[in-house]
Amino acid sequence: MDNVIIKTVELSKTYKAGEIEIPALKSASIEIKKGEFIAIMGASGSGKSTLMNLFGCLDTPTSGEYFLDGQNTSKLTKNEYAAVRNQKIGFVFQGFNLLPRTTALENVELPLMYKRTNHLKDYSTKAKLALDKVGLSDRMHHVPSQLSGGQQQRVAIARALASEPSLILADEPTGNLDSKTSVEVFHLFQKLNDEGITIVMVTHERDFAMFAKRIIEMRDGKIIKDVAVKERLYAAEELKKIEAETNAE
Amino acid sequence: MQPKIIFKVAVNSIMKSRMRSLLTALGIIIGVAAVVVMVAIGDGAQLQVENQIASLGTNLIIITPGTSTTGGIRGGAGTFNRFTMDDVEKIKSEAVLISGVSPIVQSGGQIIGGVGNWFTQIQGVSPDYLEIRSWNLKSGEFFTERDVMSRAKVCILGSEVADNLFPDEDPVGQQVRIRTIPFKIIGVLKSKGQTAVGTSSDDLILAPSKTVLDRLSGRRFISSIQVSAASSDKNEAAQAELKSIMRESHKLEQGESDDFTIRDQSDLAETATETSRILTILLASVAGVSLIVGGIGIMNIMLVSVTERTREIGIRLSVGARASDILIQFLTEAIVLSLSGGTIGVALSFLITYILNNYSDQSAYIKPEIIVIAFGFAGAIGIFFGFYPAKKAAALNPIDALRYE
Ligand SMILES: Nc1ncnc2c1ncn2[C@@H]1O[C@H](COP(=O)(O)OP(=O)(O)OP(=O)(O)O)[C@@H](O)[C@H]1O
Ligand SMILES: [Mg+2]
Numbered sequence: 001m002d003n004v005i006i007k008t009v010e011l012s013k014t015y016k017a018g019e020i021e022i023p024a025l026k027s028a029s030i031e032i033k034k035g036e037f038i039a040i041m042g043a044s045g046s047g048k049s050t051l052m053n054l055f056g057c058l059d060t061p062t063s064g065e066y067f068l069d070g071q072n073t074s075k076l077t078k079n080e081y082a083a084v085r086n087q088k089i090g091f092v093f094q095g096f097n098l099l100p101r102t103t104a105l106e107n108v109e110l111p112l113m114y115k116r117t118n119h120l121k122d123y124s125t126k127a128k129l130a131l132d133k134v135g136l137s138d139r140m141h142h143v144p145s146q147l148s149g150g151q152q153q154r155v156a157i158a159r160a161l162a163s164e165p166s167l168i169l170a171d172e173p174t175g176n177l178d179s180k181t182s183v184e185v186f187h188l189f190q191k192l193n194d195e196g197i198t199i200v201m202v203t204h205e206r207d208f209a210m211f212a213k214r215i216i217e218m219r220d221g222k223i224i225k226d227v228a229v230k231e232r233l234y235a236a237e238e239l240k241k242i243e244a245e246t247n248a249e
Numbered sequence: 250m251q252p253k254i255i256f257k258v259a260v261n262s263i264m265k266s267r268m269r270s271l272l273t274a275l276g277i278i279i280g281v282a283a284v285v286v287m288v289a290i291g292d293g294a295q296l297q298v299e300n301q302i303a304s305l306g307t308n309l310i311i312i313t314p315g316t317s318t319t320g321g322i323r324g325g326a327g328t329f330n331r332f333t334m335d336d337v338e339k340i341k342s343e344a345v346l347i348s349g350v351s352p353i354v355q356s357g358g359q360i361i362g363g364v365g366n367w368f369t370q371i372q373g374v375s376p377d378y379l380e381i382r383s384w385n386l387k388s389g390e391f392f393t394e395r396d397v398m399s400r401a402k403v404c405i406l407g408s409e410v411a412d413n414l415f416p417d418e419d420p421v422g423q424q425v426r427i428r429t430i431p432f433k434i435i436g437v438l439k440s441k442g443q444t445a446v447g448t449s450s451d452d453l454i455l456a457p458s459k460t461v462l463d464r465l466s467g468r469r470f471i472s473s474i475q476v477s478a479a480s481s482d483k484n485e486a487a488q489a490e491l492k493s494i495m496r497e498s499h500k501l502e503q504g505e506s507d508d509f510t511i512r513d514q515s516d517l518a519e520t521a522t523e524t525s526r527i528l529t530i531l532l533a534s535v536a537g538v539s540l541i542v543g544g545i546g547i548m549n550i551m552l553v554s555v556t557e558r559t560r561e562i563g564i565r566l567s568v569g570a571r572a573s574d575i576l577i578q579f580l581t582e583a584i585v586l587s588l589s590g591g592t593i594g595v596a597l598s599f600l601i602t603y604i605l606n607n608y609s610d611q612s613a614y615i616k617p618e619i620i621v622i623a624f625g626f627a628g629a630i631g632i633f634f635g636f637y638p639a640k641k642a643a644a645l646n647p648i649d650a651l652r653y654e
Contacts (some may be wrong), residue, residue, distance in 0.1 A: 031508055053648045055498075058567055058568075058646065058647040058648040058651075059646050059647075059648045059649075060646065078571070078572065079571050079572075079573075082566070082570060082571045083569065084569075085566075085567060085568065085569040085647070086568065086569020087569070091567055091568075093651075097563075097567070097651065098562060098564075099564055101265040101266075102261075102265065108263075110564075110565065110568050111568040113258070113571050114565070114568060114569045114570045114571070114574060115569070117339050127324050163569070185435075208649075224258065
C-alpha cells in the first residue's frame with residue numbers, strides 16, 4: 001500500500017443531462033504506483049477525461065471509492081479537497097486554462113498563494129524556479145496572449161509543478177500543439193518522471209503513448225486493456241531525430 | 250490567505266479588467282452624485298425659503314383695526330376703532346412677551362432732493378421698527394425715542410430711494426424735502442431685494458411716528474401696530490397677551506367681539522415650506538430613480554462578466570483555492586470598487602453643489618445623512634451584484650466552473 005499513489009475501487013460516474021443518464025465511467029478499478037508514467041488512451045467519449053477529473057479531485061464520483069496516497073477522498077470535506085488539489089496534484093489541461101491578462105509568473109504563483117503554510121516571501125522564488133524548469137525564465141513577465149501555444153502549455157506545467165506535487169495529471173496536454181512542440185512537452189514529462197514524479201496523461205496518439213511506461217485503454221467507460229510499454233520511446237532521442245530531419249531538408 | 254495577498258489579488262483583478270471596473274464604479278458614482286445633488290438642491294431651496302421667511306420675521310405680529318373676515322364671523326357696525334398712540338403706549342408698558350412695538354403711520358408723497366424727485370411711501374415708526382422687521386442699516390443710524398418725542402425732522406431712506414435720489418454719493422447728512430418740509434437724512438437701509446411674497450421693501454422712507462403724524466398732512470392716523478414676539482416659540486402666547494391688552498385698551502365688554510385683528514407670518518410660512526417640501530420629495534424621487542438605474546447598470550456589467558469570471562473561479566478552484574478564498578477575494582473587489590466609486594460620487598456632488606452655490610442662482614445644501622444613505626445604498630448594490638454571482642460560482646465543482654458557458 002505504501003508505494004501506491006492512486007487506487008480506485010469500482011469507481012463510477014454518471015452524468016445527468018435532464019432526463020437522460022450518461023454513464024461516463026463504469027466501475028473502474030485501477031492501481032497506480034509512485035513513479036509510474038501512465039498514458040490513458042481510448043476513443044472520444046470513452047470516459048478518459050471523466051476519470052482524470054476524478055483523479056484530480058476536480059469532480060466527485062457517483063459511486064465507488066478513490067484513494068489518493070492512501071487517503072479515502074470520499075471522506076474529505078470541501079476544504080480538505082481543495083488542499084489536496086493544492087498540494088498533492090498538479091493538473092495540466094488541454095486548453096491550458098491560464099488566467100488571461102495575467103503574467104506567466106503570476107499564473108505560476110497562483111497555487112502557491114492558496115497554500116496556507118506558505119510564507120509570503122518565498123512564493124515568487126518558487127514560481128521562478130518552476131518556470132526555470134520548463135525553460136521559460138525569460139518569458140515570466142509575458143501574458144498568455146504574448147506566448148505561443150507550446151509556451152502557454154509550459155507555463156501551465158510550471159503552474160502544476162509550483163507546489164511540488166507528487167502527482168501530475170495531464171488531460172491531452174499536447175492536443176492543441178504541433179508534433180515537435182508535443183515531443184518537447186513529453187521530454188519535459190519524462191525528465192520530471194525521472195525525478196520521481198508520478199505522471200498520468202491522456203493522449204489520442206499511440207506514438208505519444210509510447211513515451212509512457214504503461215498504457216491503459218478505455219472504451220465506453222470501462223478499462224479494457226492495461227499493458228506495460230515494451231519498446232519505450234525517449235523524447236530526447238526523438239527530438240534529435242526531428243532536428244536531423246529539419247537540417248537535412 | 251493573508252489579508253495582504255487577498256487585497257493584492259483583488260486590486261490586481263480590478264486593474265486587469267479596467268473597463269469592467271470603470272463601468273461598475275461609474276454606475277455607483279452617478280447614482281451617489283445624482284442622489285446627493287438632487288436632494289441638496291431640494292434642501293437648498295427649502296433653506297432659502299426658510300431664510301426668506303426668517304428675514305420677514307417669523308416673530309412679527311401685525312395688529313390691524315377691524316375684524317378680519319377670515320374667522321368667518323364679521324363684526325357688526327361700529328366695531329371699527331382707529332388705533333391711537335395710547336394703544337401703542339399701553340402695549341409697550343404692559344406686554345412682557347414682546348421685544349418691540351411700533352405704530353405704522355402711513356403717508357406718501359413727492360420727495361425732492363439730490364438729483365431730482367421721487368414719489369414714494371412714508372412710514373412713521375418707532376425706534377423698535379428696525380429690530381421688529383430684522384432690517385439693517387447700510388449707513389448712518391436710526392432715530393431714537395427722543396427724535397420721536399421731539400418730532401424731529403429726520404428720516405431714513407430705503408435703498409431704492411437712496412439710489413435714485415443720490416446715485417453717486419452717500420445721502421447721510423443731506424437734506425430732502427418731503428412735501429416741502431425739509432428732513433435731514435440720518436441713515437440708509439440695506440437692500441432687502443425681492444421678498445418671498447414678491448414686493449420690494451426698498452422703496453420707502455422711514456421717519457419718527459409722531460413726526461409723520463403731526464407734521465405731514467395726509468392720512469394722519471395709525472394704520473397698524475407691528476410687534477415682535479420675544480422669540481418665535483412665544484409667538485402664540487404673545488398674541489394672546491396682545492389680544493387682552495388691546496381689548497382692555499379699547500374697553501371692550503365681555504362677549505363683545507374684537508375690533509382689531511392680530512395676524513402673524515405663520516400662514517405664509519406654512520405654504521412656502523410646504524411648496525419647497527414637495528419640491529424636495531420630487532427631486533428625491535428623481536434621484537432615487539437614477540440610483541436604481543445606476544444599480545441596474547452595475548448588475549448588467551456583473552452578469553455579463555459572470556462567464557469570464559466563472560472560468561477564472563474554476564481555474565482558482567482547480568489549483569486549490571477554497572470557496573472561502575474566492576468569496577473573500579470577490580467581496581474585497583466589490584467593496585474596493587463600491588467605496589472608491591462612492592467616494593468619487595460624493596466628491597463629485599460636493600463639486601457640483603459648490604458650482605451651483607457660487608455660479609448659479611440655485612442654492613444647494615448637502616445634509617450629512619443623505620451622503621450616508623446614498624453611499625450605503627450604492628455600496629450595497631455594488632457589493633451584492635459583485636458578490637452574489639461569485640458565491641454561486643464558488644459553490645460549483647471546479648470542473649463545472651471551468652466548463653461554464
Ligand atoms: N458534464 C457532462 N454532462 C453530461 N455528459 C457529460 C459531461 N461530461 C462528459 N459527458 C459525457 O460523458 C462521456 C465521457 O466523456 P469524457 O469527456 O470523459 O470523454 P473523453 O474520453 O475524455 O473524450 P475526448 O477524447 O473527446 O476528450 C461522453 O459521452 C460525454 O458526452
Ligand atoms: Mg477528454
